[in-house]
Amino acid sequence: MIEKVYFELEDKVELFGLLHKPDNNTEEVVISIHGMQSNCFKKREDILSKEINKSGIAYFAFNNRGQDLMCYTKKTDGTKELNGGSVYEDVLDCYYDIKGAIEVMIKYGFKKIHLQGHSLGCTKIIYAYNRLKNENYDYLNYIKSIILLSLVDIVDCQKYDLGIDLYNQMLELANKKEAEGNGMHLMPDNSFDHPISVKSYLRYYRDNSEIDFAKFSDKSYNFKEINNIQIPLFLRWADNDLVVQNIEELIEFLKEKIINLRLDIGYIKDTDHGYTNKENLLGQEIVEFLKKDQ
Numbered sequence: 001m002i003e004k005v006y007f008e009l010e011d012k013v014e015l016f017g018l019l020h021k022p023d024n025n026t027e028e029v030v031i032s033i034h035g036m037q038s039n040c041f042k043k044r045e046d047i048l049s050k051e052i053n054k055s056g057i058a059y060f061a062f063n064n065r066g067q068d069l070m071c072y073t074k075k076t077d078g079t080k081e082l083n084g085g086s087v088y089e090d091v092l093d094c095y096y097d098i099k100g101a102i103e104v105m106i107k108y109g110f111k112k113i114h115l116q117g118h119s120l121g122c123t124k125i126i127y128a129y130n131r132l133k134n135e136n137y138d139y140l141n142y143i144k145s146i147i148l149l150s151l152v153d154i155v156d157c158q159k160y161d162l163g164i165d166l167y168n169q170m171l172e173l174a175n176k177k178e179a180e181g182n183g184m185h186l187m188p189d190n191s192f193d194h195p196i197s198v199k200s201y202l203r204y205y206r207d208n209s210e211i212d213f214a215k216f217s218d219k220s221y222n223f224k225e226i227n228n229i230q231i232p233l234f235l236r237w238a239d240n241d242l243v244v245q246n247i248e249e250l251i252e253f254l255k256e257k258i259i260n261l262r263l264d265i266g267y268i269k270d271t272d273h274g275y276t277n278k279e280n281l282l283g284q285e286i287v288e289f290l291k292k293d294q
Helices: 043-054 092-108 120-134 154-162 166-178 199-206 247-257 277-291
Strands: 001-009 014-020 028-031 058-063 071-074 080-084 110-117 143-149 233-240 262-271
Touching: 001 092, 014 043, 014 092, 014 199, 028 043, 028 120, 028 233, 028 277, 043 058, 043 277, 058 092, 080 199, 092 110, 092 120, 092 199, 092 277, 110 120, 120 247, 143 277, 154 166, 154 199, 154 247, 233 247, 262 277
Parallel strands: 028 058, 028 110, 110 143, 143 233, 233 262
Antiparallel strands: 001 014, 014 058, 071 080
16 A cells, blocks of 8 residues: 655655555554655665565655755745755755654654665765764654665765866866856756756765765775664665775775674675666565564
8 A cells, every 4th residue: 555645844845755555554664765866756666665565564755855856845835946856955954854754654653763765865864864863863763774775975986987187177166156156057067967056066075074974985984974873774785886996895895894783784786776677686685684683
């Protein structure tokens, strides 16, 4: 059974999601946070929801304010702003999205919540979880595990894709456009994988102190934000993923860096960043992780 869920956030933004319910009654739910240019209607979400429902766990996939490429952020007071979608979103606003999703699932009666993110959704979960922890969020005890699918080193990938010279040129251009009052203008076509505004670009590559924590190439980094997650932690990548490093070498490196008594880390073979044709296998591995110690 699938139920439509509309919910209001503390900053009055209204979001929408799909609650996939198993046949049995359950107090356990996975909340899925999608990545850039994505939404809750993806084929992967449908397959994962079915695999997880088969285990007796509910699955809530919702459209956060960064859904798709460009969209208006609609508020319950009837106003709207063109500051949503991957073109315009401020990734730090995910705090309100994730907090609101947790609260609405608690209102639905769920007492065991697992936060699952894909790509930028992983970054959002790590940032939001640390902020909730720092603020002694009342409902933090409901969160029983974190599932991170294809966490990306956003800065490192951009430098690798563009080359350091072009990367620095684009950052200089973004600074110039902002100083001219053109933060809502788009960056050049060759600056990013998809259209992106100046203000969003600067969030990822200049004003990023709170989200630049997947520093896979920094051998001295202590991954403190990820290590603040002391509940069970599941990390997966594809063998053809958005990482600069060899995937097996990256995983061995992270095994040494991430301190978690219930760490489940690995990769899926013969697939890509979206886990194409391996969605069922991914779902089965997530279920196996969730069922441990039960």
